Amino acid sequence: MGTSLFPDSSNPKPLLVDGARLNKILLELAKYGRNDHGGIDRVSFSEADRNARQYVIELMKNAGLDVTIDAAANIIGRRKGNNADAKPIMLGSHIDSVPSGGNYDGQVGSAAAVEVAQILHENNQITRHPLEFVIFSNEEGGKTGSRAMAGEIETSELDIMTASGFTIGEGLRANSGDPDKLTKVKRLKGSIAGFLELHIEQGGILEKEGLTIGVVEGIVGIKRWSVTVKGFTNHAGTTPMTERRDSLVAAAQFIQAVHRIAKNMSGRQVATVGKITPEPGAPNVIPGRTSLTLEIRDLDMVIIDNLFKVLVKESKLIGEETGTQFAFDQFYLSKAALTDDLFRKVIEEETEKLGFSYTRMPSGAGHDAQSIAQLAPVGMIFIPSLGGISHSPKEKSRSKDIEAGANVLLQSLLTLDHQLS
Amino acid sequence: MGTSLFPDSSNPKPLLVDGARLNKILLELAKYGRNDHGGIDRVSFSEADRNARQYVIELMKNAGLDVTIDAAANIIGRRKGNNADAKPIMLGSHIDSVPSGGNYDGQVGSAAAVEVAQILHENNQITRHPLEFVIFSNEEGGKTGSRAMAGEIETSELDIMTASGFTIGEGLRANSGDPDKLTKVKRLKGSIAGFLELHIEQGGILEKEGLTIGVVEGIVGIKRWSVTVKGFTNHAGTTPMTERRDSLVAAAQFIQAVHRIAKNMSGRQVATVGKITPEPGAPNVIPGRTSLTLEIRDLDMVIIDNLFKVLVKESKLIGEETGTQFAFDQFYLSKAALTDDLFRKVIEEETEKLGFSYTRMPSGAGHDAQSIAQLAPVGMIFIPSLGGISHSPKEKSRSKDIEAGANVLLQSLLTLDHQLS
Numbered sequence: 001m002g003t004s005l006f007p008d009s010s011n012p013k014p015l016l017v018d019g020a021r022l023n024k025i026l027l028e029l030a031k032y033g034r035n036d037h038g039g040i041d042r043v044s045f046s047e048a049d050r051n052a053r054q055y056v057i058e059l060m061k062n063a064g065l066d067v068t069i070d071a072a073a074n075i076i077g078r079r080k081g082n083n084a085d086a087k088p089i090m091l092g093s094h095i096d097s098v099p100s101g102g103n104y105d106g107q108v109g110s111a112a113a114v115e116v117a118q119i120l121h122e123n124n125q126i127t128r129h130p131l132e133f134v135i136f137s138n139e140e141g142g143k144t145g146s147r148a149m150a151g152e153i154e155t156s157e158l159d160i161m162t163a164s165g166f167t168i169g170e171g172l173r174a175n176s177g178d179p180d181k182l183t184k185v186k187r188l189k190g191s192i193a194g195f196l197e198l199h200i201e202q203g204g205i206l207e208k209e210g211l212t213i214g215v216v217e218g219i220v221g222i223k224r225w226s227v228t229v230k231g232f233t234n235h236a237g238t239t240p241m242t243e244r245r246d247s248l249v250a251a252a253q254f255i256q257a258v259h260r261i262a263k264n265m266s267g268r269q270v271a272t273v274g275k276i277t278p279e280p281g282a283p284n285v286i287p288g289r290t291s292l293t294l295e296i297r298d299l300d301m302v303i304i305d306n307l308f309k310v311l312v313k314e315s316k317l318i319g320e321e322t323g324t325q326f327a328f329d330q331f332y333l334s335k336a337a338l339t340d341d342l343f344r345k346v347i348e349e350e351t352e353k354l355g356f357s358y359t360r361m362p363s364g365a366g367h368d369a370q371s372i373a374q375l376a377p378v379g380m381i382f383i384p385s386l387g388g389i390s391h392s393p394k395e396k397s398r399s400k401d402i403e404a405g406a407n408v409l410l411q412s413l414l415t416l417d418h419q420l421s
Numbered sequence: 422m423g424t425s426l427f428p429d430s431s432n433p434k435p436l437l438v439d440g441a442r443l444n445k446i447l448l449e450l451a452k453y454g455r456n457d458h459g460g461i462d463r464v465s466f467s468e469a470d471r472n473a474r475q476y477v478i479e480l481m482k483n484a485g486l487d488v489t490i491d492a493a494a495n496i497i498g499r500r501k502g503n504n505a506d507a508k509p510i511m512l513g514s515h516i517d518s519v520p521s522g523g524n525y526d527g528q529v530g531s532a533a534a535v536e537v538a539q540i541l542h543e544n545n546q547i548t549r550h551p552l553e554f555v556i557f558s559n560e561e562g563g564k565t566g567s568r569a570m571a572g573e574i575e576t577s578e579l580d581i582m583t584a585s586g587f588t589i590g591e592g593l594r595a596n597s598g599d600p601d602k603l604t605k606v607k608r609l610k611g612s613i614a615g616f617l618e619l620h621i622e623q624g625g626i627l628e629k630e631g632l633t634i635g636v637v638e639g640i641v642g643i644k645r646w647s648v649t650v651k652g653f654t655n656h657a658g659t660t661p662m663t664e665r666r667d668s669l670v671a672a673a674q675f676i677q678a679v680h681r682i683a684k685n686m687s688g689r690q691v692a693t694v695g696k697i698t699p700e701p702g703a704p705n706v707i708p709g710r711t712s713l714t715l716e717i718r719d720l721d722m723v724i725i726d727n728l729f730k731v732l733v734k735e736s737k738l739i740g741e742e743t744g745t746q747f748a749f750d751q752f753y754l755s756k757a758a759l760t761d762d763l764f765r766k767v768i769e770e771e772t773e774k775l776g777f778s779y780t781r782m783p784s785g786a787g788h789d790a791q792s793i794a795q796l797a798p799v800g801m802i803f804i805p806s807l808g809g810i811s812h813s814p815k816e817k818s819r820s821k822d823i824e825a826g827a828n829v830l831l832q833s834l835l836t837l838d839h840q841l842s
Contacts, residue, residue: 202659204660224705237691237785238809239785240689241684243625248695249676252674252677253673262662270660270661274669281695282695283645283696363659364658364659388659388660391656
């Protein structure tokens with residue numbers, strides 16, 4: 001690659017990113033916080049994070065962007081448009097990682113945004129809308145940057161200790177932000193024309209179906225419950241099998257039901273039990289009480305609630321059968337955020353024009369786009385994660401898929417620049 | 422009660438215990454270590470334990486016994502027989518409790534043994550065999566006293582910390598024993614004519630069937646395994662239900678199978694999963710690895726092994742179905758100890774003569790009789806536990822059942838005294 005062609009109205013040849021340069025940026029980024037397993041330890045506010053941010057700031061400056069850091073430590077590279085009245089189109093992602101993370105989560109979308117800026121710069125192509133290229137702050141540790149833009153940060157969060165050894169407040173300061181001025185970061189609803197984010201899928205659907213692009217329909221909503229099963233504690237030697245009210249046996253039946261029912265329903269809902277604690281928890285005692293977590297995710301909050309109702313009903317039957325009682329206590333809620341219909345259509349059309357295969361799909365994981373969706377129409381583009389692995393040094397996406405995703409990002413931006421008011 | 426009649430060959434009226442006195446001893450014993458829940462905290466080597474031991478020693482002395490404390494801190498009250506060549510018949514139990522224990526476990530058999538000694542003393546009835554009335558040391562914390570008699574104590578056990586705050590070694594010393602001389606406690610096989618223990622059932626079978634006496638067939642053997650289920654850790658949001666290799670779902674299916682198979686087999690085997698730990702153990706992560714404990718008990722070690730084989734086979738099917746792998750590692754073995762056939766018959770006949778109902782049954786819990794069975798023929802007598810509850814302040818046995826059990830103990834002793842060489 002490296003060549004780039006101006007669009008031509010009669011026989012349009014699209015502007016394309018430099019795939020080799022883009023993948024080289026990712027290789028360079030992988031050096032900041034590299035660990036022994038081939039992945040990175042680059043949690044937000046760490047030294048590796050600060051160094052990687054400096055590297056990206058230099059790339060942005062080279063791409064002619066006007067770089068500032070806001071109070072939430074978001075790195076924002078601005079580029080003027082030729083329509084003085086137009087609101088900015090924003091694109092970007094994050095470069096911080098989970099502990100022992102991989103080289104693609106967040107980084108693909110961030111590097112692609114920088115490459116889009118570079119290509120526009122090299123080709124002197126001025127969009128109608130001003131553009132903002134954003135590296136959001138502390139995505140993995142609570143989406144601090146994007147949530148600050150949406151005005152969703154609680155002051156108490158600033159005291160949360162992070163894996164960097166800093167609290168979020170201290171970390172913001174260390175990364176040139178200002179925790180006392182977070183309200184200034186807040187954007188008004190309607191003040192952004194739109195937001196585009198390219199990201200790795202973090203699941204295995206695209207790879208399994210042999211597709212290049214996922215057109216994200218939205219970021220799923222999440223509800224979590226603490227479930228308590230009450231039975232009767234008894235001696236595991238003296239209590240016959242027929243006389244037991246074993247809370248763990250009842251819980252096991254429930255876990256089976258959660259998996260079976262969520263799997264057999266039509267739709268793409270997922271339901272998970274990730275944690276379970278029987279009490280007293282000794283090999284020779286029938287557990288009288290077992291607590292576990294239940295998580296349900298779907299794009300549609302109604303589907304989450306309906307599945308939950310079915311599971312509660314099922315738990316009553318299990319309770320009657322096993323002499324136990326189930327209680328449910330919701331402790332977490334994250335509302336679903338849908339992508340914009342125009343954005344989906346534009347992404348699909350550009351993907352088709354570029355000759356890539358695609359499917360529509362939900363995002364099971366949370367993203368910065370989730371908060372920005374409170375302010376503006378958003379679009380998200382997924383590329384395949386090999387083996388569906390993420391948050392691991394084994395996380396991997398193919399170079400050609402990264403290039404494809406960046407080209408879909410660039411073309412969608414250019415088309416939306418024409419279509420958005 | 423309070424009256425006692427000498428046996429008469431033509432129309433035998435049996436010697437009977439003083440039920441009121443026996444139940445009063447239990448009420449007195451309940452004062453040592455009494456807790457707020459109506460039960461006792463009288464773990465071995467605690468001050469409450471020492472005080473209760475002193476109380477029992479006084480009762481033994483009043484009953485004319487020659488009381489000594491051996492190196493394992495067993496309290497032994499001796500009574501001479503009229504046959505110089507006969508080996509001693511032993512009877513007894515323990516008076517230490519689990520933390521937050523009840524007023525019957527061990528105490529019923531201990532108080533009944535003391536009452537038997539008292540009745541024999543009051544009636545000047547001399548048995549052919551010498552008698553040893555034993556309060557075994559630290560039953561709940563590892564059967565230290567009875568296992569020392571059987572020569573089963575490992576030196577390393579003396580360093581085990583107990584709930585009293587003393588190690589077992591320190592505790593033995595505090596209770597007038599001597600941990601350096603434990604080998605002197607060991608009895609030779611064949612040196613005891615027989616052993617009888619009265620105990621509460623600690624299960625709910627006798628009460629449920631409306632019976633007074635359980636003729637114990639033996640103390641069940643126990644095997645315990647650590648079971649590991651390996652699946653694949655993944656994101657609970659991005660991994661579709663059909664693509665999961667969830668180790669906890671597989672473990673849940675196994676727990677169900679353990680319960681179902683042990684319940685549906687003929688026989689009285691019990692199988693329990695009391696502990697389970699999924700990893701990483703977060704609400705939003707599919708557990709890649711789950712470890713759990715499996716315990717199987719039966720009177721017949723072959724039945725334990727056969728049930729285990731069935732469960733391993735079942736785990737392979739579950740593994741294939743769920744994309745997981747099961748591994749089993751045995752970490753505990755306690756061999757079954759059968760009671761003596763003559764002892765069972767004598768207990769049954771005496772129970773019938775006294776007009777009580779009975780059934781033969783295994784003991785699902787461990788007892789001092791288990792170790793003494795290595796040295797001599799043993800017999801065990803159970804009385805009902807209300808609600809099958811034990812190791813709890815709610816543990817309860819009816820006064821009339823306690824008296825019935827003590828009378829069966831006394832009559833079985835007298836008959837065995839005639840029948841044993």
